[in-house]
Amino acid sequence: MILSPLTRMSVRTRDLNRHVRHVGALNSCFDDSYKEELILKSSSTDIFQNLALEDWIHDHVDLQSRRILFLWRNAPVVVIGRHQNPWQECNLDLMRRTGIPVARRRSGGGTVYHDLGNINMTFFSSKKKYDRMRNLGVVTRALKELRPNLDVCVTDRFDIILNRCYKVSGTAARLGRTTAYHHCTLLCSSDRSILSSVLKSSCTGIKSNATPSVPSPVANLSDHDPTLNPESIMDAIASGYNKEFDLDCPVLTVDPGSEVLIPGIHKMTSDLKDWDWVYGKTPKFSVCTFFMVENTNVGLEMDIKNGVVESCVINVPHDWLPADFVNEFCSSLTGVRFCPNEFAVAVAAFIRTTPSSPKRTQNALSLYESIVSLM
Numbered sequence: 001m002i003l004s005p006l007t008r009m010s011v012r013t014r015d016l017n018r019h020v021r022h023v024g025a026l027n028s029c030f031d032d033s034y035k036e037e038l039i040l041k042s043s044s045t046d047i048f049q050n051l052a053l054e055d056w057i058h059d060h061v062d063l064q065s066r067r068i069l070f071l072w073r074n075a076p077v078v079v080i081g082r083h084q085n086p087w088q089e090c091n092l093d094l095m096r097r098t099g100i101p102v103a104r105r106r107s108g109g110g111t112v113y114h115d116l117g118n119i120n121m122t123f124f125s126s127k128k129k130y131d132r133m134r135n136l137g138v139v140t141r142a143l144k145e146l147r148p149n150l151d152v153c154v155t156d157r158f159d160i161i162l163n164r165c166y167k168v169s170g171t172a173a174r175l176g177r178t179t180a181y182h183h184c185t186l187l188c189s190s191d192r193s194i195l196s197s198v199l200k201s202s203c204t205g206i207k208s209n210a211t212p213s214v215p216s217p218v219a220n221l222s223d224h225d226p227t228l229n230p231e232s233i234m235d236a237i238a239s240g241y242n243k244e245f246d247l248d249c250p251v252l253t254v255d256p257g258s259e260v261l262i263p264g265i266h267k268m269t270s271d272l273k274d275w276d277w278v279y280g281k282t283p284k285f286s287v288c289t290f291f292m293v294e295n296t297n298v299g300l301e302m303d304i305k306n307g308v309v310e311s312c313v314i315n316v317p318h319d320w321l322p323a324d325f326v327n328e329f330c331s332s333l334t335g336v337r338f339c340p341n342e343f344a345v346a347v348a349a350f351i352r353t354t355p356s357s358p359k360r361t362q363n364a365l366s367l368y369e370s371i372v373s374l375m
């Protein structure tokens, strides 16, 4: 198509105006007066900041007559659902050793692993317009546009599967009174061996009513085509979103660490990092297990409420540790958070204050080490 100089100029002016409008939008996109649809991409790979921005948009932005798509990725992290038990869902011991944190999101559902090879998408809308199938259709069509031979489809539990059996996307949602968000993952090039090793619990004998995850065989989209990468997939999803909802939004980069742009975000971020949220929100559970300590059979029964030991019973042969000593040991653990650091402090205090022989002290320490390996 050949454009006249006048038309070329007006196209340029239009683009410039659009650009200015969108730079303005970035500064004011969360103002009450700004009512347009948005596609946002996070500049942060911090799970807590990104989850906080989701919550902030959900709580503060009027979504009655506008949609927002938020695209984000995270450094390695395990993300559990609102009503889950981290001790039951992941290998916390391995995660501590490798520096992989656990985060609890506000939506329900199961546990997933994120790293930079995994894309997350959050589709915000009014509750009336909330439509997971439509959103996932945007994702599968965008992928097929990129690679027409890709065999991806959506299951009745809103997973996206590759080649009819490998999960590449999991979905969860948060429904408010009038607004909602649907968010999902997309595995492009994640580390699958880390994914499977961190999603194996190191704690045996947990009894709880917490939501269990539904494990599936997983794949990366890059298994189909190694040239597929998260950046090009995010671009394709943004275009597909514009097409589906008849929009013309550019992708705006947003910094969820900016208190100026997003007042109150720092507090929301630190609330999500708080032990009382990540671990303390775990539905009440018990640990009922047997293990060997230095050729001695040990039985352990603990009730844990809000992440804190509510009761503790340990059964060991009396010639290995006398009953009153074990009872004292159990009392010292009651009221303590079910985590290695707090157990260490409690057991150190117990040993300091309880008269005992070196052998008993040694056995109490071995007991402590075995219990901590369950956490």
Ligand SMILES: Nc1ncnc2c1ncn2[C@@H]1O[C@H](COP(=O)(O)OC(=O)CCCC[C@@H]2CCSS2)[C@@H](O)[C@H]1O
Residues within 6 Å of the ligand: 079, 105, 109, 110, 111, 112, 113, 114, 118, 120, 121, 167, 168, 169, 170, 171, 172, 183, 184, 185, 186, 187, 195, 199, 212, 213, 214, 215, 216, 217, 218
């Ligand atoms: N990143 C990722 N993507 C897809 N599937 C995964 C992933 N990590 C693990 N899994 C597999 O899903 C099951 C759990 O499936 P399940 O169906 O139990 O849970 C989910 O899918 C939850 C999805 C949450 C999406 C949110 C979006 C933004 S923050 S997290 C797990 O045991 C693995 O087999």
